[in-house]
Amino acid sequence: MGEVTNRAGRAGQQVDNSEWFDKAVKIGLVAYGIVHLLVGWLALQLAFGEREGKASSQGAMQQLAETSVGTPLLWIVGLGLFALVLWKLLDAAFGHQEEDGGKLWAKRAMDVFKAILYGAIGISAIRTATGSGGGGGGTDSTTKKIMDLPGGQILVVIVGLAVIVYGANYIRQAFNEKFREKIAATGKGDAYVYFGKAGYVAKGIAVGIIGILFAYAGVTHEAKKSGGLDQALQEVLDAPGGPVVLVLIALGIICYGLFQFARAAHHTGK
Incomplete structure (x- = not known):
């Protein structure tokens, strides 16, 4: 064996x-x-x-x-x-x-x-x-199916909390620049560093909001409260100052996409 x-x-x-x-x-x-x-x-x-x-x-x-x-x-x-x-x-x-x-x-x-x-x-x-x-029926339909299972409501909350942690990890990498390990390039002033920082923060915020929606859906037993990225961004838009914040997140997501191009050009295998 x-x-x-x-x-x-x-x-x-x-x-x-x-x-x-x-x-x-x-x-x-x-x-x-x-x-x-x-x-x-x-x-x-x-x-x-x-x-x-x-x-x-x-x-x-x-x-x-x-x-x-x-x-x-x-x-x-x-x-x-x-x-x-x-x-x-x-x-x-x-x-x-x-x-x-x-x-x-x-x-x-x-x-x-x-x-x-x-x-x-x-x-x-x-x-x-x-x-x-x-x-398909969308994210809320999947959430409802999970919550209908024995212990499903707790499982949805756990998934939500795990997604929040996952989003927080993106933000952590933005500040400790752990993402630099993914690219074989040097130089503090390289453009990819700025794309990475902005991208990882934006991605982390968006993913964190998705996690919050899932956790809230589990706590309230309302599957329709859960949602994917589109609903998370809609929640941002509806908040005070939402359009400005959403523009910043959108630009950050674009930066994350540009960072993936840099990863492709300088791939390290990580």
Whole structure:
């Protein structure tokens, strides 16, 4: 059994270190950046009172579908994101060898979570490309199904709190500049550092609001209180000074997308 595991590990490392896979990951990072640029643009439209689509990854896919090269571009985005799924699953299975104990399993769990996130966006791209996107009952419908399970209400609260922590981690990385490890570049004044700082703060705030919506839905047992990114940004818009804050978040999300381009250009494997 140990020999089989070792062979699987070596095979995984060979794939992870191969040139073709590195190129596939770079395409995936560019695709991820494009999605965030479009989400940021949709959020700006929302801030200025225009509502052409949802400020979410699904809305971004619809925007791509409306371009003259929408279908092939959606396929590239989808397949690129599936490359990121494989990348993170390989990291979860064989990466972080320098760590041990709880820190090792925490990083591997984060890799699995990111793989799920990339996979969901990739599936959305392929479904939109094939004309089967836009279905489903939405986030609140999924939340309702979870809350109908035994202990489901507590589970929704736990998910909400976990998402809040995940969002806070983005903000933490913005201030300690941990994100710099993702790029093989030097120089304090590099533009990517500013894109990263603004992007990670904006992403953290948006993700944190999503977590708050989930936790609140669980506490009140009202599934409709939960929501994804689009609803989170709508909550920002409805708050005092909302349009100004939403513009800043939208610009930050665009910066996050630009940071993904920098990651693709200077990929370190992290």
